[in-house]
Amino acid sequence: MESGWESLTLVFLAPLFLICMVLEYRLLRRQGTNDYSLKELVCNFSLAGLHQVADIIATVLLMPFFLWLYQFRLFDITMTPLAVFSAFILQDFFYYWFHRTSHNVHWLWASHVAHHSSEKMNFTTAFRQSLTYPISGMWLFWTPLMLLGYPPTFVVVVVALNLGFQFFVHTCTVEKLGWIEHIFNTPSHHRVHHARNPEYIDKNFAGVLIIWDKLFGTFVEERSDIHINYGIPHAINSWNPFVVTFHQWKTLVTLAFSPAKTPISVRLTYLFGAPKISDGTIRNKPPKSSTN
Template structure:
């Protein structure tokens, strides 16, 4: 597995990301909205840097595992336009389930919550990623692709492209996009996903294709009569990237390792719904 694929993909996309952020900033400023702050920029870009560093280290450590797993592949896949299309579709399918699990399993949510902890929605929000994804096990969701027979290098490239696409859905300045809304994830769909309004919580888990949410009953259309409130139910009230990264881990592990807690309850704190640990933390306080 070659970590260069992801780095080269991000390097190629970086000028486009920068241009989008500048345009968004100018549009919001013209509208009289102050959606960018230096403190949040520092936090978001720090989180992105830590995330990339952790990904490089994790990929190097996991390389023997993925290459060993590839030896047990079910098929010898020849790269053709059809197989490239197939790996794109399958990876996006597995991403949907990773993303959905990240909202319903506390061990995964402990990593993913960093992305949702911002109370703003702009392109820089896409950079709010956690360095703990390798620990929570995001990589496990790509192992079926390797077992099927897609080369690990290709899998990493497709994952990077999928995540790169998702940068463009983190904005409030783009409205509805017509027929595109029926097939693809869009800013409108993703604004719903980042909302903490009761009508919107845990909806629209799509990466690139919104069809998975429509197929599995998690799709909700953005409504004009609802003013979206962004963030998580219990705000972290901090621009410290380490607070954003580790606050849920601290809550979860403190509860799970507390003296006198039954084993079944410890497991529920770690791998049950996030609200189990959150409710227990409220009672403890």
């Protein structure tokens, strides 16, 4: 969630993140399969820094709205252990739908594509985030929790912990984890999600619990006979964090606002229709009259 509280929570997790990255790097070097590169490391950390700056700005702009919205809550929820547990489950449910929507609505994909643009899968990939999430409206998916009666600051912390957990699923060094695979999101499940292989596209949207994918038909198990190719099919080919952040927004704006004779219905489809994960533009080919 876009907020300074999220940033503060993730800062406390930073030492653990660093330890994991060092251990992963050493393990990959020992195996002779190291996919760490200095250029991508700098790019990913720059993206993370820009994302956190956007969080702070979003706090100033959005928190007054969250507090206003909280006035209309349905319940006055006391933070009992059961209420806290329920908040984590509900937020993870809403995260699933945010994530799934981000792959099916171009406006949200324009932000989310930055995370998928890496052709590698290691812990640093988790830092590959967009500063434009507040613009695309990620925060809207957490407002139902506030309307239910969870205090906005508490919701922010829950979101941050959910995102913090997801750091640990961005690795190729951890194999399948037995019974855990049936309930939780794991590195195996998330490798599928980051793959650009046709068999894996738009699958495994889980944050913490994989049960949502199983309930709503988006689960696919990682197969040993498929070599995973990561990233988006039309590679960005840039380590510039601003290019990574805004390349899809440029595509979206170009499609939606030119040429002049494009019908408004088509423009709205370009803005809010389904993005085509396979080539980074639009799932359905635009009419010939709108491609000049």
